[in-house]
Amino acid sequence: MSLPTENNDRPDQGPADTATLQMVDGTKGFGGEPVLRDMQLRLNQGETLVILGRSGSGKTVLLKCLVGLMKLDEGSVLIQGQDLGSADSKALNQIRKKLGFLFQGAAIYDSLSVRENLEFHIHRQLQIQDDAEVESLVMKVLQDVGLEEAIGKMPSELSGGMRKRLGLARALVSKPDLMLYDEPTTGLDPVTSQEISRLIRDTQSARGVASLVVTHDMRCAQTTADRIIVLRDGAACAEGTYAELESSSDADIKAFFS
Numbered sequence: 001m002s003l004p005t006e007n008n009d010r011p012d013q014g015p016a017d018t019a020t021l022q023m024v025d026g027t028k029g030f031g032g033e034p035v036l037r038d039m040q041l042r043l044n045q046g047e048t049l050v051i052l053g054r055s056g057s058g059k060t061v062l063l064k065c066l067v068g069l070m071k072l073d074e075g076s077v078l079i080q081g082q083d084l085g086s087a088d089s090k091a092l093n094q095i096r097k098k099l100g101f102l103f104q105g106a107a108i109y110d111s112l113s114v115r116e117n118l119e120f121h122i123h124r125q126l127q128i129q130d131d132a133e134v135e136s137l138v139m140k141v142l143q144d145v146g147l148e149e150a151i152g153k154m155p156s157e158l159s160g161g162m163r164k165r166l167g168l169a170r171a172l173v174s175k176p177d178l179m180l181y182d183e184p185t186t187g188l189d190p191v192t193s194q195e196i197s198r199l200i201r202d203t204q205s206a207r208g209v210a211s212l213v214v215t216h217d218m219r220c221a222q223t224t225a226d227r228i229i230v231l232r233d234g235a236a237c238a239e240g241t242y243a244e245l246e247s248s249s250d251a252d253i254k255a256f257f258s
């Protein structure tokens with residue numbers, strides 16, 4: 001068993017062309033306060049990488065920089081080899097089509113039913129207008145996330161877990177190559193959290209997408225992660241499998257497992 005790497009070692013998971021998402025020397029701060037410092041990250045094809053970090057450690061900032069919603073002060077982000085920093089808005093849009101997000105707000109329109117939320121997204125994002133094709137896409141994606149019975153419900157009638165499923169369905173409709181989840185289990189009870197964690201894992205194995213999961217929920221990390229990076233003071237302080245990190249002697253890392 002290899003030990004987790006301590007400090008800021010550059011992750012080295014194989015040849016560069018297997019990385020679907022990569023951050024190199026990422027630095028980002030606000031008003032002179034650094035949030036990310038020389039952050040290194042690489043996510044390989046078909047892999048689920050969990051970013052573990054305490055509240056305020058910069059996880060959401062990291063995600064936003066990775067998808068181009070925030071600009072790094074220094075360093076670069078590469079998605080399937082393309083540098084976000086040098087992409088114009090047209091190229092950025094093309095890159096974003098490969099990404100599926102499940103952010104905390106889940107981007108659900110409260111005045112539209114489950115079916116209408118998905119139809120609206122399919123019309124707008126995928127420019128598909130054929131009714132039969134739209135219907136079949138909606139049914140397929142609702143089955144994939146286990147929400148077919150809620151097809152006629154309004155968002156106000158959905159539980160927290162069902163809202164997450166709808167958010168995931170919306171993201172999956174575009175057949176992304178890369179899924180990003182920000183705190184997917186926050187606010188859910190332990191049983192529902194575990195259902196969502198399994199759904200993330202099953203989505204990854206059924207579709208072979210690469211997934212990045214940001215969380216401080218250790219059960220979610222255990223269920224979903226092939227590999228975990230611990231974020232501390234804006235940089236990766238340790239990296240390894242769940243089992244490797246669990247046996248770490250570093251007090252800060254042990255604290256996550258207690």
Ligand SMILES: Nc1ncnc2c1ncn2[C@@H]1O[C@H](COP(=O)(O)OP(=O)(O)OP(=O)(O)O)[C@@H](O)[C@H]1O
Pocket residue numbers: 030035053054055056057058059060061062
């Ligand atoms: N737009 C912004 N302007 C100024 N400071 C910001 C901005 N966004 C984030 N920050 C700061 O960056 C730091 C990291 O925030 P971030 O939201 O990434 O934390 P987090 O790890 O996602 O926390 P949580 O687990 O609570 O979601 C915080 O100190 C926050 O105040």
Ligand SMILES: [Mg+2]
Pocket residue numbers: 059060061182183
């Ligand atoms: Mg956050």
